[in-house]
Amino acid sequence: MPDVGDVATVQLVVNPFDETTGTTLTVRAPDGTTTTPSTSTADDGQTWTAEVTYTQAGVWLLRWTVTGTGASVDNQQVAVAPTPGAGLTGRVYATTTQLANYLQAAPPLDAARLLLEASRLLDRDFLVPAVYDVDDDGLPTDTEVADAFAEAVCAQVEFWQEVGAETDISGPLQGVAIGSVQLQYGAGDNRSGPSYYAPKLARALASLPSSKFRMTVATGCF
Secondary structure (H helix, E strand, C coil): CCECCCEEEEEEECCCCCCCCEEEEEEECCCCCEECCCCEECCCCCEEEEEEECCCCEEEEEEEEEECCCCEEEEEEEEEECCCCCCCCCCCCCCHHHHHHHHCCCCCCCHHHHHHHHHHHHHHHCCCCEECCECCCCCECCHHHHHHHHHHHHHHHHHHHHHCCCCCCCCCCCCEEECCEEECCCCHHHHHCCCCCCHHHHHHHHCCCCCCCEECCCCCCC
């Protein structure tokens, strides 16, 4: 799979072919823009090649139009991967170095994305009713709180690595207390299903003193 920035030689083999065979290549990028790079043949019209520069991540369409002998249309799709880490924006509570130290092992190659997703999960499912001091970027200013958040998201990434699945569905995490708040997930028929939150995530938050981190509701059921 090519990455953004790669220059690839693409080709089409035509059969039947002769000296009347010709080709035109139309390249459509993921954003819909099109280009028509020049094509050439080194074997009298059977194999045609062109150079394509992949400037965007996504699915590219290569449309070959053959004229003369072997006239046809051939569509090729090429999936292009983004530059690792590109396009990741948002508040992240741990670095890949912190994750490596937490795991005591090399982090996964997509660690930056996983930490971002875990931070979004923490924001959405745990921190909405929370009160703590933050800076202009919304990050905790207290070192103990920052360390707990880092531990929480690292625990979630570790959990995802163990269960082999990422999901935002609330499983039956029950009986977890964070200050005065009791959190319960997956009530009713869902209580026997799997939990999709790392147990150590909630424990990291529960370890914080109420003077630095507290919930603004008396009870909670997510």
